[in-house]
Amino acid sequence: MSQVISSYSGSNSSTIAGTISHYAQSVINDFTWWQAILAVVIGVVSYDQIMYQIRKGNIAGPKFKVWPVIGPFLESLDPKFEEYKAKWDSGPLSCVSIFHKFVVIASTRDLARKILQSPAYVKPCVVDVAVKILRPSNWVFLDGKEHVDYRKGLNGLFTKKALEVYIPAQEKIIDDYLNRFAEMSKDEPMIFFHEFREIMCALSLKTFCGDYITDEQIKLIADNYYKVTAALELVNFPIIIPFTKTWYGKVTADDTMKIFESCAAMAKKHINEENGKPTCVMDAWIDSMKQARESKSKDPDAKLLIREFSNREISEAIFTFLFASQDASSSACCWMFQLIADRPDVMAKIREEQIRLRDGDINKPLTGELIDSMKYTFMVVKETLRYRPPVLMVPYVVKKSYPVSDNYTVPKGAMVIPTLYPALHDPEVYENPDDFIPERWVEGSPANQAKKNWLVFGNGPHVCLGQNYVMMAFTALIGKAAMLYDIDHTVTPLSEEIKVFATIFPKDDLILQFKHRSEQEILNDISA
Numbered sequence: 001m002s003q004v005i006s007s008y009s010g011s012n013s014s015t016i017a018g019t020i021s022h023y024a025q026s027v028i029n030d031f032t033w034w035q036a037i038l039a040v041v042i043g044v045v046s047y048d049q050i051m052y053q054i055r056k057g058n059i060a061g062p063k064f065k066v067w068p069v070i071g072p073f074l075e076s077l078d079p080k081f082e083e084y085k086a087k088w089d090s091g092p093l094s095c096v097s098i099f100h101k102f103v104v105i106a107s108t109r110d111l112a113r114k115i116l117q118s119p120a121y122v123k124p125c126v127v128d129v130a131v132k133i134l135r136p137s138n139w140v141f142l143d144g145k146e147h148v149d150y151r152k153g154l155n156g157l158f159t160k161k162a163l164e165v166y167i168p169a170q171e172k173i174i175d176d177y178l179n180r181f182a183e184m185s186k187d188e189p190m191i192f193f194h195e196f197r198e199i200m201c202a203l204s205l206k207t208f209c210g211d212y213i214t215d216e217q218i219k220l221i222a223d224n225y226y227k228v229t230a231a232l233e234l235v236n237f238p239i240i241i242p243f244t245k246t247w248y249g250k251v252t253a254d255d256t257m258k259i260f261e262s263c264a265a266m267a268k269k270h271i272n273e274e275n276g277k278p279t280c281v282m283d284a285w286i287d288s289m290k291q292a293r294e295s296k297s298k299d300p301d302a303k304l305l306i307r308e309f310s311n312r313e314i315s316e317a318i319f320t321f322l323f324a325s326q327d328a329s330s331s332a333c334c335w336m337f338q339l340i341a342d343r344p345d346v347m348a349k350i351r352e353e354q355i356r357l358r359d360g361d362i363n364k365p366l367t368g369e370l371i372d373s374m375k376y377t378f379m380v381v382k383e384t385l386r387y388r389p390p391v392l393m394v395p396y397v398v399k400k401s402y403p404v405s406d407n408y409t410v411p412k413g414a415m416v417i418p419t420l421y422p423a424l425h426d427p428e429v430y431e432n433p434d435d436f437i438p439e440r441w442v443e444g445s446p447a448n449q450a451k452k453n454w455l456v457f458g459n460g461p462h463v464c465l466g467q468n469y470v471m472m473a474f475t476a477l478i479g480k481a482a483m484l485y486d487i488d489h490t491v492t493p494l495s496e497e498i499k500v501f502a503t504i505f506p507k508d509d510l511i512l513q514f515k516h517r518s519e520q521e522i523l524n525d526i527s528a
């Protein structure tokens, strides 16, 4: 019995000891794990804060990262114009750090220009997923000399002379859509944000692809394009998972490029086999390849002015034109209609000019010469772009340490963002910069002479390829809209507020009503 007891108690005490030691071991183990995790967390947070301080140097910005590591990531998901403005006002150079990305914002005209003109130090920054959506082979990812050479082949497609060829196709879209707007809103005012995105998409597609693209394809692309914008978030999962936003964006982009590829094949047939005349950007591009080929065959020693591009390459480039144009043009279109609808004096002046230049013939077709003579309407477009520049900032990435000012060097790998808005609202150049005054653009005026402030389309080697196209197409569009329609704007407390959605839009999405004007009303504008 005692043996039993002793053996029982012996086994009991060794079990307890074992349990304690096991428990202690596990506490130690756990403690070590916690310690390790804590040490790593403290290490990461400290490293992040120290790196932030080192990179920040003496420029404006939060004293430390209030949200460790992530920084103002959550705010960046829902950007506010007022927050941007406060940042620009905080100093010529200011900074912010989101996750591992360090971002320097340059808000003066001269710093913005300097950065845009420094291709040795910076190149355009694209979100990671853009490479997958636009494809790595796309020309927009070229840098330095390769980019300059490629652009030389594209510049000719958007000169004033080239653009004149595309006007008939554009006028058809303008007429169709304006008519449709009046039809859609005949009973009551409606939101026009989506309609203006669609007309901009249709106008671009007709300009780029002419009659090779069908109305159904235009509608399909216009309806789906927003999926591409939605996919381009700042931070994305590294792989594309089916049925996520990025997946839909990629599928839409691929389908759209397939359509462009088939249009390119038709354009090649028209120009090369049928000796047709160019009517759209694709035609003009293929025609310039043909001319280069012909001059090379006449003189084999001559430099080949432009190489051959495959249908796939053409489709990728055309997609970048749509990509670059869609959001900025839709933004400009919304503001332009809102600003004019709210200002009867501006509307009256556009109308007077339009009917006078058409010699009283409201059906006179648009031509390059006619658009060129619309001086007042042109000033309205220019003032719209100054007053509400669609692109507020252009993100660039620093390739090597960049001494951007005498006392600050942007570190390699950081993002540097030239800001366009402040230069366009500089009170020294634009008196009362927050007022909409088309007349400030008359020839010889301070605004017109301050070419350095005109940063609406960027500057330097990546300056907007489509700027002439924008000025011509918008002058034509607003001229016809003002002449042929009454445009009533339902003003809400949010109309003048700025919503940031890639570019900028009125916060209430713009509520309008279009009504046809009679020929007599239009003709009366001359005498008014």
Ligand code: HEM
Pocket: 116, 124, 140, 151, 320, 321, 322, 324, 325, 328, 329, 332, 389, 390, 391, 394, 456, 457, 458, 459, 460, 461, 462, 463, 464, 465, 466, 467, 469, 470
């Ligand atoms: C109101 C409308 C538009 C605005 C405000 C605008 C503005 C801009 C800006 C700010 C840039 C960056 C420039 C830089 O980095 O210095 C840019 C680039 C570009 N834009 Fe536009 N854009 C507009 C419409 C268009 C259209 C209609 C096209 C069509 C062809 C277009 C094609 C491009 C291209 C291809 C680039 C990149 C050029 C390159 O990297 O070489 N844009 N645009």
